[in-house]
Amino acid sequence: MAEYQLYCFAQSGNAYRAALMLNLIGADWEPIWVDFFAKGEPRTPEYRNDVNEMGEVPVLVHGKRKLSQSAVILTYLAERSGKFKPEGEDERLEALRWIIFDNQKVNGFLGPYRFLRTLARPPGDPAVLAFLKGRIDNNLAIVDKRLSSRPFVLGARPTIADLSLVAYLYYPAEEFGFDIPAQHKHIAVWLDRIKALPGWKHPYDLMPGHLLPGR
Ligand SMILES: N[C@@H](CCC(=O)N[C@@H](CS)C(=O)NCC(=O)O)C(=O)O
Numbered sequence: 001m002a003e004y005q006l007y008c009f010a011q012s013g014n015a016y017r018a019a020l021m022l023n024l025i026g027a028d029w030e031p032i033w034v035d036f037f038a039k040g041e042p043r044t045p046e047y048r049n050d051v052n053e054m055g056e057v058p059v060l061v062h063g064k065r066k067l068s069q070s071a072v073i074l075t076y077l078a079e080r081s082g083k084f085k086p087e088g089e090d091e092r093l094e095a096l097r098w099i100i101f102d103n104q105k106v107n108g109f110l111g112p113y114r115f116l117r118t119l120a121r122p123p124g125d126p127a128v129l130a131f132l133k134g135r136i137d138n139n140l141a142i143v144d145k146r147l148s149s150r151p152f153v154l155g156a157r158p159t160i161a162d163l164s165l166v167a168y169l170y171y172p173a174e175e176f177g178f179d180i181p182a183q184h185k186h187i188a189v190w191l192d193r194i195k196a197l198p199g200w201k202h203p204y205d206l207m208p209g210h211l212l213p214g215r
């Protein structure tokens with residue numbers, strides 16, 4: 001058995017943050033596929049009892065530890081590996097600031113938008129989609145401006161703040177109905193920088209369950 005197990009599925013950008021971090025730090029890890037689409041597995045009592053009371057992926061298993069919330073997982077792995085780790089109080093606070101903004105307002109809106117538009121059956125209400133799209137455009141512009149003056153979110157080197165913010169940003173443009181890198185040029189260059197890191201993989205190559213039957 002690998003040192004780390006990650007409960008995840010290919011379509012989850014929230015889980016991608018953790019999977020990418022594991023790969024970039026060269027961890028010995030394996031995915032445990034969670035059947036979200038056919039079985040709604042995270043919503044089952046078994047999953048909530050045995051895996052995560054919050055009913056979500058990702059969940060990282062390390063020995064007797066089970067950690068959920070990608071921000072917690074990224075922090076744990078950064079502290080253990082010493083990689084992508086914010087250094088000193090100022091960087092730690094700054095990373096936390098961007099990770100919270102990301103969880104709530106960047107990928108926190110982008111994930112549900114893509115889900116309701118492309119994956120949900122039936123698709124989401126157009127008024128809800130329009131609300132989310134307005135917030136997404138605004139918040140991606142904030143990230144783009146931040147990246148206009150530095151190569152990575154905190155500065156010269158990549159940290160867990162970057163690995164949180166990339167969550168949904170490598171998924172195909174047709175899944176969103178708009179092209180994020182084409183519309184945000186600093187985000188585009190930053191995504192290429194992260195893609196160039198040794199160990200980078202696309203979410204569909206890193207986590208199981210892509211191309212589900214009937215989709
Ligand atoms: N803030 C959480 C978000 C996790 C999350 O929302 N995961 C989704 C999958 S992308 C989930 O498991 N949803 C279960 C459900 O909707 O029942 C994190 O960053 O880990």
